[in-house]
Amino acid sequence: MCFSFSKISRSHNWNWDGERIVHESIVPSSRPPVGHSKGNYDIDVREFLVSERNVVMRRTLEKEIKKFIAKLPHASWEFFRSRDPGSFDFRANVIAEFVAKEIEYTPTNGLDPWQFPEETLALKSGDCEDRALLIASLLLASGISSFNVRVALGKFRTWTKGKQHDFDHVWVMYKDEAGHWQVIEPAHAKKIQKQTKVKKDLPEQAEYVPFYLFNDVHLWQTQQPSVYKKKISEDLKRDWSSLHPEFAGWVHKSVLNKALSADICPPWVLNSLNRHFTSVLWQKSLTVDDVDLPGSYDPRDHFDNGYITDGWNLVKDRLAQFEQESLKNLNAFHLAAHAIADFYAHTSYGHFGSVSNGNLQLFDPDHPDASLAQKPDYGSGSSFDFQNFSRNTNLNKGTAADAAQYWQGQIISGRYAQKGDTHGAAEALTFIPPDLVKKKDFSGRGLLPHHNEIAVDEDTRGKAHILYTGNKAYSEQYQLRYDAAVRHIRDAFVKHWKP
Secondary structure, X not given: OOOOOOOEEOHHHXXXXXXXXXXXXXXXXXXOOOOOOOOOOEEEHHHHOOOOOOHHHHHHHHHHHHHHHHHOOOOOHHXXXXXXXXXXXXXXXXXXXXHHHHOEEOOOOOOOOOOOHHHHHHHOEEOHHHHHHHHHHHHHHOOOOHHHEEEEEEEEEEEEOOEEEEEEEEEEEEEOOOOOEEEEOOOOOOOEOOOOOOOOOOOOEEEEEEEEEEOOOOEEEOOOHHHOOOOHHHHHOOOOOOOOHHHHHHHHOOXXXXXXXXXXOOXXXXXXXXXXXXXXXXXXXXXXXXXXOOOOOOHHHHOHXXXXXXXXXXXXHHHHHHHHOOHHHHHHHHHHHHHHHHHHHHEOHHHHEOEEXXXXXXXXXXXXXXXXXXXXXXXXXOXXXXXXXOOOOOOOOOOHHHHHHHHOOOOOEOEOOOOOOOOOHHHHOOOOOHHHHOOHHHHHHHXXXXXXXXXXXXXXXOOOOOOOOOHHHHHHHHHHHHHHHHHHHHHHHHHHOOO
């Protein structure tokens, strides 16, 4: 729950490990046998992936990708080949960059045969199917286990102005070292053959919907059996490359693209960080990433429930970890960036912080009072009057006056995921760690307004929002806070980036 990092939604809803194994993993080749101009033959879909035993893939890694790494700022071949923490994620990021920059995207003209990875390397071009198969094969050849690699066949589903549009698509899923599945988008390409105009209406939401998953071991179905109307071999044969690469690029851009320009952050590092961020479908501009997944929620990661000091302590720890070995700890910066954005979106700092020349002063956790235009006031008649908001009376029976006195002078944030206080489907599935709930100070957090009543994390004012009653005031606060988050993330990267 923070400022929108990207438009991609609900990737955590699917079982990327696979649901039901398909034993007849056959797809018609869509190409005639050698020496014939007509006909086709059956092939096992798993044969399109090759592993570390393939000499062509090994040669590509040891020659082309080694040269490619030498051109990437701060990247090293030694780290790529190592088994140090972060090295497997580094391999995945480098391979994705290599295919994006070195393999030309060739649009599909109707149904075309899938290329084997060796063919795509020889031609230096291919569509989404060909590029996805190459990416997955290089991941396997680099030593990443097939347990952590999937090729997904399904739909890229978008919503634009309330209308749903589906694109048949193929992409790669990689389980990172933290155990989270990430999308590697094969449509990302620097070179695109036969440029065509694409509608530039960025969808409000987009979602990857898998129908099939496979690696070099198994083929799986992921949807309910009733979804599959055709024979599997016929279904697999369809053209899965209907998503235009430029469109995919627009959808995947995030707030980090604003914060981390190429002069301060190598583009390949930015692309690596962007893979962590996706957004929640049922709330237009809220986001969910590795930190938000069910079972992993900690209010300190989001500055929720009034955990301001604790939240900044976590940010400091993660930035220190990132500074110690930046390339190995990109995930630490991702967590810190998420939290920084949440601080500005969720807390009352944007309301009470100093503003100069239209810019909200960046918060200094070591000198919090220095960043404030005035001490936070939640009393009767104030601009942040606690009488206007709800309280969790299941946790604390105190009045609005009690709440104002308890939190007077402190930066606060809204309560969220407290027991017996659900305000939506997402919150109902979220639980605060028991060790926090058991602490003596937790009951005081029931006096806080609800997150939805005071947070400014959507680009338009939600129905539950109370703090800013007018759309103009809300919009001004959103821009003020969003800009501060971007500047703070940029400053944090510049200060702690030590490749």
